Amino acid sequence: MKNYLLIIVFTSTLIFPQEKKIDKEKLVNQVKQEFLHAWNGYKKYAWGHDELLPLSKNYKDWYDESLLLTPMDAFGTMKIMGLDKEANEAKNLILTKLSFDRVISVQVFEVNIRLLGGLLSAYQLDGDKRFLDLAIDLADRLLPAFDSPTGMPYRYVNLKTGETKDPVSNPAEIGTLILEWGTLSKITGREIYYSKAKKALEEVYRRRSTIELVGTLLNVEDGTWTNTDSHISGAIDSYYEYLYKGWKMFGDKTLKHMWDVSIYAINKYLADETKDGLWYGHADMNTGKRTSTLFGSLDAFFPAVLVLSGDTARAEMLQESCYKMWMLHGIEPEELDYSNMKVTYPNYALRPENIESAYYLYHYTNDPKYLKMGEDYFESLIKYCRNDAGYSTLKSVITKEQADLMHSFFLAETLKYCYLIFAPQATIDFNKIIFNTEAHPLKIWK
Numbered sequence: 238m239k240n241y242l243l244i245i246v247f248t249s250t251l252i253f254p255q256e257k258k259i260d261k262e263k264l265v266n267q268v269k270q271e272f273l274h275a276w277n278g279y280k281k282y283a284w285g286h287d288e289l290l291p292l293s294k295n296y297k298d299w300y301d302e303s304l305l306l307t308p309m310d311a312f313g314t315m316k317i318m319g320l321d322k323e324a325n326e327a328k329n330l331i332l333t334k335l336s337f338d339r340v341i342s343v344q345v346f347e348v349n350i351r352l353l354g355g356l357l358s359a360y361q362l363d364g365d366k367r368f369l370d371l372a373i374d375l376a377d378r379l380l381p382a383f384d385s386p387t388g389m390p391y392r393y394v395n396l397k398t399g400e401t402k403d404p405v406s407n408p409a410e411i412g413t414l415i416l417e418w419g420t421l422s423k424i425t426g427r428e429i430y431y432s433k434a435k436k437a438l439e440e441v442y443r444r445r446s447t448i449e450l451v452g453t454l455l456n457v458e459d460g461t462w463t464n465t466d467s468h469i470s471g472a473i474d475s476y477y478e479y480l481y482k483g484w485k486m487f488g489d490k491t492l493k494h495m496w497d498v499s500i501y502a503i504n505k506y507l508a509d510e511t512k513d514g515l516w517y518g519h520a521d522m523n524t525g526k527r528t529s530t531l532f533g534s535l536d537a538f539f540p541a542v543l544v545l546s547g548d549t550a551r552a553e554m555l556q557e558s559c560y561k562m563w564m565l566h567g568i569e570p571e572e573l574d575y576s577n578m579k580v581t582y583p584n585y586a587l588r589p590e591n592i593e594s595a596y597y598l599y600h601y602t603n604d605p606k607y608l609k610m611g612e613d614y615f616e617s618l619i620k621y622c623r624n625d626a627g628y629s630t631l632k633s634v635i636t637k638e639q640a641d642l643m644h645s646f647f648l649a650e651t652l653k654y655c656y657l658i659f660a661p662q663a664t665i666d667f668n669k670i671i672f673n674t675e676a677h678p679l680k681i682w683k
């Protein structure tokens with residue numbers, strides 16, 4: 238009997254020789270410590286400002302006045318991690334200092350995903366009505382952005398004067414609003430927010446080509462495309478994300494139909510299988526002809542959306558490619574050419590998408606290989622991006638030279654998804670919440 242047991246133990250180590258036990262509890266605590274390291278750096282060198290410059294130990298504001306991007310982006314992560322003291326610090330700062338009564342022209346997309354999403358999420362997580370009051374004030378100041386001839390928002394609007402600028406926008410900036418604006422409609426009972434955001438999505442969709450693809454740039458005044466390159470990368474990415482998540486959050490069948498039509502075309506014209514796996518490349522929106530074989534860190538959001546929408550097979554294949562992209566130089570580049578696996582943009586911007594997708598896949602499949610991916614990703618962040626003031630972007634994943642910026646989304650998304658991979662699965666219930674594209678959790682209303 239004894240020998241028989243030994244044989245079983247021996248055989249199983251032969252079958253899974255490389256599999257070392259991953260200590261989730263240890264990793265969860267380590268992520269929390271690293272989050273605190275980044276937050277303390279912000280507190281010490283950038284308190285009250287938008288973002289930390291960790292190399293010069295200084296700060297950066299996006300506009301003439303700070304909009305507290307880092308505390309806004311960090312608050313929900315602190316709540317999820319149980320960092321109550323830090324959450325209170327951030328909350329006090331936000332509620333005493335954040336004001337939108339400013340003569341500044343802000344980028345609607347960025348302010349929406351980071352601030353409006355952050356405030357609504359904070360209200361739902363914390364219950365303090367002052368978060369909601371700020372959210373309503375912000376949304377009302379952003380409303381003039383939609384006053385274009387097509388109803389698609391201008392890229393910039395002045396928070397005080399309502400003056401708009403920059404009519405040449407893109408599907409992502411026009412179509413990444415409905416989770417936040419729809420949530421606001423549900424909470425306030427004012428339909429206007431949902432209908433403005435939905436109209437914007439529909440106007441992009443209406444301009445899709447006959448083969449159901451959208452391009453990179455379009456003019457919100459005359460509705461024409463100025464760049465017809467189609468892909469799932471930056472400038473288009475979260476337009477698709479919000480079609481699916483919008484359906485999941487509000488049960489709006491029009492959005493589901495738009496997603497179904499779009500994903501069919503994406504898989505037909507953009508998906509590309511090479512000896513290195515499944516990728517999604519670029520093609521002309523009108524002809525479907527391949528224009529380039531580029532894929533990057535932003536595109537790595539797609540496995541998450543695929544698995545969320547039920548296409549686990551493609552999600553898993555694509556995530557394998559995303560992992561290859563990451564491991565090529567030990568940390569992922571902004572972009573590579575998957576036809577020869579050569580880096581085309583060598584920087585790493587502390588982006589979350591690859592880690593986000595590993596988290597979703599682990600959540601939905603329970604396959605330990607995603608846990609291992611998470612561990613590899615987290616270890617390389619510490620190895621290459623950490624410094625004594627916080628975390629830095631990299632100028633190049635080849636030289637590993639650091640650059641002087643810690644994006645606010647590093648605290649909203651990158652470290653949140655690292656944490657969630659190792660945290661108990663029940664921490665997030667995807668039947669009850671949806672993450673907006675900045676990883677702010679919002680309640681499902683369906």
Ligand code: DMJ
Pocket residue numbers: 350475535588589590646650674675
């Ligand atoms: C974030 O602001 C959001 O995830 C957005 O959708 C894309 N860019 C950054 C992270 O890479």
